[in-house]
Amino acid sequence: MLRFILKRLLSLGLSLIAASVVIFFAIEIIPGDPARLMLGINATQDAVDALRSQMGLDQGLLPRYWLWVSGLVQGDFGISYTYRVPVAEMVQGRVWVSLPLALYALGLSTLIAFPIGILAASRRGTWADWLVMGGTQLGIAIPNFWFAMLAVSLLAIKYRLFSAGGFPGWEDPFLAIKALTMPAFVLALPQASILARVMRSALLDTLSEDFMRTARAKGRTVRGALVHHALRNAMIPVLTILGLQFSFLLAGAIIIEKIFFLPGLGSMIFTAITQRDLIVVESVVMLLVFAVIIVTFIVDITYALVDPRLRRRP
Amino acid sequence: MKRILMGASALALIATGAMAANTSIVIGDQLEPPHLDPTAGAAGAIDNVVYANIYEGLTRFASDGSVIHGLAKSWDISDDGLTYTFTLQNGVKFHDGSDLTASDVLWSLNRARAEDSVNAQKTLFASIADVSAPDDTTVVVTLSAPNGNFLFNMAWGDAVILNEGDDTEALKTKPNGTGAFTFTNWVQGDSITLTRNENYWGEPAKLESATIKYISDPTAAFAAVMAGDVDAFPTFPAPENLAQFDADPRFSVIVGSTEGETILATNNKMPPFDNVKVREALAHAIDRNAIIDGAMFGYGTPIGTHFAPHNPAYLDLTPQSNYDPELARKLLVEAGYPDGFTTTLKLPPPSYARRGGEIIAAQLRAVGIETEVTNLEWGQWLEEVFKGKDFGLTIVSHTEPMDISIYADPDYYFQYGSPAFQTLMEELNTATDVATRFGLMQDAQRMIADDYVNGYLFQLAKTGVANADIRGLWENAPTQATDLTAVYWDH
Numbered sequence: 001m002l003r004f005i006l007k008r009l010l011s012l013g014l015s016l017i018a019a020s021v022v023i024f025f026a027i028e029i030i031p032g033d034p035a036r037l038m039l040g041i042n043a044t045q046d047a048v049d050a051l052r053s054q055m056g057l058d059q060g061l062l063p064r065y066w067l068w069v070s071g072l073v074q075g076d077f078g079i080s081y082t083y084r085v086p087v088a089e090m091v092q093g094r095v096w097v098s099l100p101l102a103l104y105a106l107g108l109s110t111l112i113a114f115p116i117g118i119l120a121a122s123r124r125g126t127w128a129d130w131l132v133m134g135g136t137q138l139g140i141a142i143p144n145f146w147f148a149m150l151a152v153s154l155l156a157i158k159y160r161l162f163s164a165g166g167f168p169g170w171e172d173p174f175l176a177i178k179a180l181t182m183p184a185f186v187l188a189l190p191q192a193s194i195l196a197r198v199m200r201s202a203l204l205d206t207l208s209e210d211f212m213r214t215a216r217a218k219g220r221t222v223r224g225a226l227v228h229h230a231l232r233n234a235m236i237p238v239l240t241i242l243g244l245q246f247s248f249l250l251a252g253a254i255i256i257e258k259i260f261f262l263p264g265l266g267s268m269i270f271t272a273i274t275q276r277d278l279i280v281v282e283s284v285v286m287l288l289v290f291a292v293i294i295v296t297f298i299v300d301i302t303y304a305l306v307d308p309r310l311r312r313r314p
Numbered sequence: 315m316k317r318i319l320m321g322a323s324a325l326a327l328i329a330t331g332a333m334a335a336n337t338s339i340v341i342g343d344q345l346e347p348p349h350l351d352p353t354a355g356a357a358g359a360i361d362n363v364v365y366a367n368i369y370e371g372l373t374r375f376a377s378d379g380s381v382i383h384g385l386a387k388s389w390d391i392s393d394d395g396l397t398y399t400f401t402l403q404n405g406v407k408f409h410d411g412s413d414l415t416a417s418d419v420l421w422s423l424n425r426a427r428a429e430d431s432v433n434a435q436k437t438l439f440a441s442i443a444d445v446s447a448p449d450d451t452t453v454v455v456t457l458s459a460p461n462g463n464f465l466f467n468m469a470w471g472d473a474v475i476l477n478e479g480d481d482t483e484a485l486k487t488k489p490n491g492t493g494a495f496t497f498t499n500w501v502q503g504d505s506i507t508l509t510r511n512e513n514y515w516g517e518p519a520k521l522e523s524a525t526i527k528y529i530s531d532p533t534a535a536f537a538a539v540m541a542g543d544v545d546a547f548p549t550f551p552a553p554e555n556l557a558q559f560d561a562d563p564r565f566s567v568i569v570g571s572t573e574g575e576t577i578l579a580t581n582n583k584m585p586p587f588d589n590v591k592v593r594e595a596l597a598h599a600i601d602r603n604a605i606i607d608g609a610m611f612g613y614g615t616p617i618g619t620h621f622a623p624h625n626p627a628y629l630d631l632t633p634q635s636n637y638d639p640e641l642a643r644k645l646l647v648e649a650g651y652p653d654g655f656t657t658t659l660k661l662p663p664p665s666y667a668r669r670g671g672e673i674i675a676a677q678l679r680a681v682g683i684e685t686e687v688t689n690l691e692w693g694q695w696l697e698e699v700f701k702g703k704d705f706g707l708t709i710v711s712h713t714e715p716m717d718i719s720i721y722a723d724p725d726y727y728f729q730y731g732s733p734a735f736q737t738l739m740e741e742l743n744t745a746t747d748v749a750t751r752f753g754l755m756q757d758a759q760r761m762i763a764d765d766y767v768n769g770y771l772f773q774l775a776k777t778g779v780a781n782a783d784i785r786g787l788w789e790n791a792p793t794q795a796t797d798l799t800a801v802y803w804d805h
Contacts, residue, residue: 030693031693031694031697031698032691032692032693032694032696032697033693033696033697033701036696036700036701037692037693037696038348038355038356038357038434039355039356039432039434040356040357040434041356041696041700041712041727042356042434042435042437042714042717042720043356043433043434043435043436044436044437046436047431047432047433047434047436050430050431050432051354051432054432082348082349083348083349083486083487083502084349084483084486084487085487090502093501093502093503094503149533149537152534152537152541153537156537156540156541156543157537157540157541160541160542163538163541163543164534164537164538164540164541164543165529165534165537165538165543166504166505166527166529166538166543167501167504169501169504258530258531258534259531259533259534260534261504261527261528261529261530261531261534261538263501263502263503263504264503267503267530268503271346271503271530274691274692274693275348275693276693
């Protein structure tokens with residue numbers, strides 16, 4: 001087991017190094033000079049050159065890569081070109097929007113998907129199944145930004161139940177959660193639809209298994225057998241999807257962040273790219289790669305928890 | 315009795331709650347500034363926060379574009395136009411409590427014009443030969459040559475006065491100015507909060523506090539105004555929604571002008587645009603009104619040269635390049651392009667460029683000019699078009715006030731480089747007599763119109779929306795600013 005973990009850690013390290021090379025060099029070749037972007041089209045070239053050397057951009061690519069990576073290893077994400085504050089500080093503020101939003105959406109998505117997925121599987125072929133299947137089909141098909149705009153025009157503009165967007169900060173947790181509610185719902189709907197369908201088909205797959213026949217033969221009802229015997233087996237694909245969804249929600253909520261003007265990680269990367277604040281883009285993308293790798297790792301471990309057979313594997 | 319009293323105090327609470335709302339304001343803006351030092355960056359978003367509110371210069375712009383007194387109470391100009399003696403206002407304090415003295419002015423001006431200065435408008439200070447501070451309230455600026463623009467230059471956001479010896483890196487996130495508002499908080503990605511400066515030297519602000527909220531998406535901006543999350547959006551990003559606001563009694567739409575000349579910039583060194591006949595054909599192929607209606611929903615003033623129509627020296631030269639596709643075709647034949655030609659049209663992100671570009675491409679096709687339209691982000695645009703000069707045509711709004719002098723730089727991206735124009739600009743820089751300056755400015759406008767340097771489209775309008783009870787917002791934008799010092803709620 002220890003050897004297994006060491007091997008995993010080694011491959012984790014190697015993939016991080018590979019990711020850092022790809023991220024740094026892919027981003028550095030984007031055309032556009034951050035100094036000229038800051039000073040605009042009326043600035044003289046010597047003012048731009050002075051700013052470039054202030055930013056450290058007059059050094060070569062390799063020395064800058066080395067500086068960046070050695071900083072990352074020590075937990076130093078560098079200093080933003082545009083904002084002149086440590087990237088770590090900027091990320092900190094954004095993480096407290098993006099992470100709660102992702103967790104909130106994930107929680108909602110699970111709360112919606114589990115019951116309706118189980119319902120559809122246990123009442124296969126009935127109107128309840130049709131309703132769930134039809135509803136989730138719609139949930140996947142309708143783009144979530146459209147949902148978002150609909151929610152804003154109805155709940156914010158017409159009924160004034162919520163603000164149209166923005167994030168007031170965590171000083172008042174109630175207001176903060178309220179501000180995240182609409183975006184979390186909008187993000188959760190398509191995710192819940194996918195999850196419910198995966199849940200249903202994973203449950204149905206187990207129906208033909210021998211142990212299910214045994215359970216039914218013992219006198220379990222269909223739903224009883226599903227919940228007590230099939231659910232655990234169906235968790236593997238569901239957990240895989242949940243892991244993927246979490247990684248997506250962490251940074252992929254960018255359009256929803258734009259619509260609700262939330263200061264999250266997604267919109268931060270977007271703005272940083274347009275401002276050519278390359279060090280921010282590089283460090284944040286690197287951080288996300290790290291987060292995804294960790295989440296995958298956690299999902300792997302939970303596989304072993306729900307399925308004892310996996311624990312015995314070398 | 316107790317119950318009645320409680321009821322009354324609850325009412326009072328509600329009432330004060332309503333009153334409190336009326337001394338603060340939430341302003342919406344599309345772009346968040348990168349930092350808050352106007353002397354080290356061109357971003358208009360910086361000035362939208364700090365200009366007149368937090369930082370002040372020796373002079374300043376009023377809403378109509380005129381130059382009025384700022385930190386300088388008065389000034390005296392020597393007869394040869396070389397020496398400016400400024401007397402500073404009394405009792406001016408920086409927000410950190412230190413006094414404004416002449417040495418702060420000396421330090422600020424010298425910093426802006428220093429060798430290693432990162433001031434985005436360094437040319438504003440180019441004519442300064444020497445600055446001295448004979449006593450605490452007097453600043454003497456000596457110019458190397460007379461400069462009729464000097465007081466105007468000192469009104470820019472890039473020329474504000476900082477406190478001598480402040481750590482300029484720290485100022486980027488914690489500005490320390492002399493203005494009627496102090497900086498309170500910045501939630502990055504979300505908003506900036508300002509609070510009234512109770513120790514302000516001049517007329518105090520009417521609002522107790524102001525929040526500037528950043529909403530980049532036009533649809534989200536619309537929703538935020540409609541939902542009442544934002545009280546005013548001085549430069550509203552979606553002109554298509556203005557009619558709806560106008561019809562709604564809760565809002566007022568504020569339409570003014572900006573310093574933004576929107577032009578179809580033309581690469582004067584790239585064939586076939588090095589031929590003046592081709593550029594003339596281009597000018598006649600463009601229907602400005604169709605562009606203003608189609609791309610700007612009717613907001614914008616047609617221009618025939620690179621000059622703001624609200625400037626007293628403006629000449630209306632639009633008839634010289636009237637819409638005449640027949641003439642355009644004839645000129646192309648004369649220039650040797652009877653079958654037209656193909657060129658590139660590279661468009662930066664603003665909607666005037668993207669929407670206008672589609673219309674212009676169609677208009678040019680009608681006279682036989684095919685365009686390959688490419689959409690670029692600002693970073694790419696600066697690299698390819700502005701620096702690389704790899705373009706045939708592009709659309710951009712030049713938003714700096716009085717920027718006709720960019721035509722004197724032969725290396726500027728549209729590469730005009732006429733020696734006659736350069737001489738004219740040198741004369742203008744040294745002329746201090748108002749009538750002479752007017753004449754020279756008009757000569758300059760005529761010269762670039764005669765040479766058809768660029769396609770002149772329209773003056774960008776400032777279209778804002780605000781709660782109908784808000785007074786005192788700037789109608790025009792003589793410089794990028796959201797001056798909140800005179801804003802109040804009228805109930």
